[in-house]
Amino acid sequence: MKALLFDVFGTVVDWRTSVAREVGSLCGSDVDSYAFADRWRSLYQPAMEQVRSGARPFTRLDRLHHESLSTVLSEFDIQLGDADMASLNLAWHRLDPWPDSVLGLTRLRTEFIIAPLSNGNISLLLDMAKNAGLPWDAILGAEPVRAYKPMPDAYLRTADILGLEPSECMMVAAHNSDLAAAADCGFATAFVARPLEHGPAQTTDLAAESDWTYSVDSIESLATQLGC
Amino acid sequence: MKALLFDVFGTVVDWRTSVAREVGSLCGSDVDSYAFADRWRSLYQPAMEQVRSGARPFTRLDRLHHESLSTVLSEFDIQLGDADMASLNLAWHRLDPWPDSVLGLTRLRTEFIIAPLSNGNISLLLDMAKNAGLPWDAILGAEPVRAYKPMPDAYLRTADILGLEPSECMMVAAHNSDLAAAADCGFATAFVARPLEHGPAQTTDLAAESDWTYSVDSIESLATQLGC
Numbered sequence: 001m002k003a004l005l006f007d008v009f010g011t012v013v014d015w016r017t018s019v020a021r022e023v024g025s026l027c028g029s030d031v032d033s034y035a036f037a038d039r040w041r042s043l044y045q046p047a048m049e050q051v052r053s054g055a056r057p058f059t060r061l062d063r064l065h066h067e068s069l070s071t072v073l074s075e076f077d078i079q080l081g082d083a084d085m086a087s088l089n090l091a092w093h094r095l096d097p098w099p100d101s102v103l104g105l106t107r108l109r110t111e112f113i114i115a116p117l118s119n120g121n122i123s124l125l126l127d128m129a130k131n132a133g134l135p136w137d138a139i140l141g142a143e144p145v146r147a148y149k150p151m152p153d154a155y156l157r158t159a160d161i162l163g164l165e166p167s168e169c170m171m172v173a174a175h176n177s178d179l180a181a182a183a184d185c186g187f188a189t190a191f192v193a194r195p196l197e198h199g200p201a202q203t204t205d206l207a208a209e210s211d212w213t214y215s216v217d218s219i220e221s222l223a224t225q226l227g228c
Numbered sequence: 229m230k231a232l233l234f235d236v237f238g239t240v241v242d243w244r245t246s247v248a249r250e251v252g253s254l255c256g257s258d259v260d261s262y263a264f265a266d267r268w269r270s271l272y273q274p275a276m277e278q279v280r281s282g283a284r285p286f287t288r289l290d291r292l293h294h295e296s297l298s299t300v301l302s303e304f305d306i307q308l309g310d311a312d313m314a315s316l317n318l319a320w321h322r323l324d325p326w327p328d329s330v331l332g333l334t335r336l337r338t339e340f341i342i343a344p345l346s347n348g349n350i351s352l353l354l355d356m357a358k359n360a361g362l363p364w365d366a367i368l369g370a371e372p373v374r375a376y377k378p379m380p381d382a383y384l385r386t387a388d389i390l391g392l393e394p395s396e397c398m399m400v401a402a403h404n405s406d407l408a409a410a411a412d413c414g415f416a417t418a419f420v421a422r423p424l425e426h427g428p429a430q431t432t433d434l435a436a437e438s439d440w441t442y443s444v445d446s447i448e449s450l451a452t453q454l455g456c
Binding site for chain 1: 349366
């Protein structure tokens with residue numbers, strides 16, 4: 001194993017709390033900011049599916065997020081000016097890490113190449129890393145390979161960029177579906193349980209649903225299991 | 229100014245001494261290892277020119293280096309097995325930084341996004357960063373944008389990836405030609421004098437040849453000039 005590739009939204013950072021905070025701050029306390037964050041996030045997969053299906057060319061996540069934001073603002077009957085909309089869209093660049101993420105990544109980095117393999121675009125992931133102190137060796141993911149997970153190209157082209165065989169790469173994610181797609185490409189897999197990603201009523205991805213290579217409850221635990 | 233983009237070979241790392249050392253170690257003391265390194269490097273621009281001209285599709289520098297290495301080994305009448313050739317080709321992944329590079333970059337990173345904008349491929353630059361301790365925020369350059377400097381796309385697409393205007397980016401390089409191409413794209417420019425890049429008999433790029441935004445003799449000096 002030479003490289004650990006990380007899902008980011010939900011696995012490394014707590015998108016729901018962070019986005020809800022910025023929604024509340026900009027839109028006021030009358031808005032159900034968690035419902036807003038959940039609805040915005042719910043448009044994430046359908047937006048990428050347009051790209052995966054070939055219906056539209058590769059489009060950065062920042063732009064997909066902005067289009068989805070227009071929809072959600074309209075549904076919530078909220079008016080925002082262009083500058084406020086642009087600022088709120090950048091909430092995804094400022095997501096807070098889970099408490100174990102920075103220390104876990106810092107330990108893993110001593111022995112492995114560590115990089116995001118996220119559907120976020122490069123500037124989103126780079127701004128997030130600088131804000132949160134995530135010590136990535138490189139910013140990889142959908143944009144350099146122009147393919148959104150779980151398309152096989154997202155995993156296979158990332159291994160190719162690194163000059164590695166898929167079996168030398170491990171996907172680390174809080175989502176069983178991401179790990180299944182990576183495993184189909186020949187990656188090793190590590191499940192990190194994030195039972196609060198979707199809030200206290202979360203019903204999905206509470207546990208590993210397959211015999212992944214590792215199954216842990218934090219990135220620090222993964223570092224311990226890998227001897228870092 | 230938000231991002232500083234760095235040329236790497238010659239500007240951040242001392243390719244000539246590092247490559248010559250590995251040539252000497254692998255090929256023995258009968259070989260003029262500096263002449264070998266110089267000849268290998270002399271095939272760098274012609275190899276990329278095939279891509280820039282459209283005569284061949286975008287091809288990673290690792291592969292261009294490997295093809296050039298075959299030529300140079302033949303010219304020097306040296307026989308190497310495949311494994312030794314592959315190992316020697318990776319000398320470019322293990323180049324040593326100039327003495328001021330790590331500290332200078334570390335200071336600059338506190339105030340700016342810092343990334344390579346090099347013709348090296350991602351895994352080459354990533355391995356080099358891990359070996360040398362170069363604290364990049366992201367690994368950018370020719371591979372993510374599929375264009376070799378000094379093509380305008382190499383600079384303009386890099387700014388676009390960062391979500392920045394060209395005027396918010398500064399190219400940092402020891403080569404006047406690189407800075408001229410970046411300036412034509414609207415980048416700010418910083419010349420770093422590296423009078424020993426080509427050894428003690430160097431005759432080119434000994435000084436700034438235009439009115440660049442900054443002109444310094446080390447990356448630490450640049451950090452000081454930029455108030456870091």
